[in-house]
Amino acid sequence: MSIDRRAELGEFLRSRRARLNPADVGLPDHGGRRRVPGLRREELALLAGVSVDHYVRLEQGRSLQFSEEVLDAVARALQLDPTEREHLYRLARTPSAQVYQGTGKREPQEVRxxxxxxxxxxxxxxxxxxxxxxxxxxxxxxxxxxxxxxxxxxxxxxxxxxxxxxxxxxxxxxxxxxxxxxxxxxxxxxxxxxxxxxxxxxxxxxxxxxxxxxxxxxxxxxxxxxxxxxxxxxxxxxxxxxxxxxxxxxxxxxxxxxxxxxxxxxxxxxxxxxxxxxxxxxxxxxxxxxx
Structure with a gap:
């Protein structure tokens, strides 16, 4: 059983959006009850300077071909720390762009x-x-x-x-x-x-x-x-x-x-x-x- 990388990416981004409120990032809060906690997708896309459709495709894992500039912008908007930023990159890039993708099978771990x-x-x-x-x-x-x-x-x-x-x-x-x-x-x-x-x-x-x-x-x-x-x-x-x-x-x-x-x-x-x-x-x- 391997991890569904697209699902993991979407859940990670949604969890990071949920911990931010409009006031935290300098956006106006027009009141009203929000269906989900934290920032809406539209608000996050505005902060990152990308189109809503572009961000939605990222969060839904519909593509793993996003540029470094887009990922950097999203990471900044979400206020990710260095470890979280690295995690985003590894989940959101194509396998050839990752340092290690894994074969699904692992040799026993041996201590030198x-x-x-x-x-x-x-x-x-x-x-x-x-x-x-x-x-x-x-x-x-x-x-x-x-x-x-x-x-x-x-x-x-x-x-x-x-x-x-x-x-x-x-x-x-x-x-x-x-x-x-x-x-x-x-x-x-x-x-x-x-x-x-x-x-x-x-x-x-x-x-x-x-x-x-x-x-x-x-x-x-x-x-x-x-x-x-x-x-x-x-x-x-x-x-x-x-x-x-x-x-x-x-x-x-x-x-x-x-x-x-x-x-x-x-x-x-x-x-x-x-x-x-x-x-x-x-x-x-x-x-x-x-x-």
């Missing part, structure tokens, strides 16, 4: 030995590698202690989107589980724009949308790349802990991202992380003794 060694040598902070569609491909011991023991999960469950939809224990780790779900949905949609023909990705989204809460979040059409930020965790060993994260993508394989948690030196979070590492080391030592 050097990257695995880097993970193994990172013992002070949680770190893991995420692949296409938020598959968790590799992790260190502290990431397992903080999040979940990925090694005990079935392969299809080693996926952040799957976990946030189906694993109540995983959701409970986050002080704001809805915000985590929204972030993950936005990251998956970023992958959709880059790989609209990927059948495994399409099947994953279909499964995730059986969860009513995820389906509502998915319908918001937010799109973000995973770069940096922070989450507050509620870990059963050390309690509440706020960790920052930084993301590093392999230049030769942008589908894989190394995510490393960080804490300010001397902070309570650093002390909590050390406590978690010590508790994890004791647990591993006990397990090895019993083995």
């Amino acid at each position: 030995p050097g990257l695995r060694r880097l993970l193994d040598s990172t013992i002070d902070v949680p770190a893991y590698v995420v692949g296409l569609g938020t598959d968790v491909l590799a992790w260190n011991q502290l990431a397992a202690a903080l999040l979940t023991d990925f090694g005990t999960l079935a392969p299809h469950e080693r996926n952040l989107a799957w976990l946030v939809c189906h694993d109540e224990g995983f959701r409970a780790l986050f002080a704001d589980p809805l915000a985590k779900m929204q972030d993950i949905a936005a990251y998956v949609r970023f992958d959709v724009g880059r790989h609209p023909g990927d059948q495994a990705l399409g099947a994953l989204i279909a499964e995730l949308c059986r969860n009513a809460e995820f389906a509502r979040v998915w319908a918001e059409h937010d799109v973000r790349d995973k770069t940096h930020g922070s989450y507050t965790y509620r870990n059963p060993v050390v309690g509440e802990i706020r960790l920052d994260y930084e993301t590093f993508r392999a230049p030769d394989d942008p589908d894989q991202a190394l995510i490393m948690q960080t804490v300010p030196e001397g902070s309570p979070a650093e002390a909590a992380l050390r406590l978690l590492a010590a508790a994890n080391a004791r647990t591993l030592g006990s397990w090895m003794t019993m083995s």
Whole structure:
């Protein structure tokens, strides 16, 4: 099952129109009840400086032959951020103009030995590698202690989107589980724009949308790349802990991202992380003794 790129394009544009009001963009609001939230198509076309028919053809996906100038004008009118603009371009251009279109079939994602060694040598902070569609491909011991023991999960469950939809224990780790779900949905949609023909990705989204809460979040059409930020965790060993994260993508394989948690030196979070590492080391030592 692959993504319908034309449908995805139309839904994305409609969702971006819906978040803008005439007053937000300097247009007069003549009152009256609007049938849909946000800007009308005619208003968006006026802002972008294109004909209404031209914009309607774009939103309806009737053509994927739009010029760079038209897409730039629409992106400006919709006030898209850089990631959203890139997403629009990938959905609205012909396959030959895209960086990667996909074959619909995907080879298994493999983590390079050097990257695995880097993970193994990172013992002070949680770190893991995420692949296409938020598959968790590799992790260190502290990431397992903080999040979940990925090694005990079935392969299809080693996926952040799957976990946030189906694993109540995983959701409970986050002080704001809805915000985590929204972030993950936005990251998956970023992958959709880059790989609209990927059948495994399409099947994953279909499964995730059986969860009513995820389906509502998915319908918001937010799109973000995973770069940096922070989450507050509620870990059963050390309690509440706020960790920052930084993301590093392999230049030769942008589908894989190394995510490393960080804490300010001397902070309570650093002390909590050390406590978690010590508790994890004791647990591993006990397990090895019993083995």
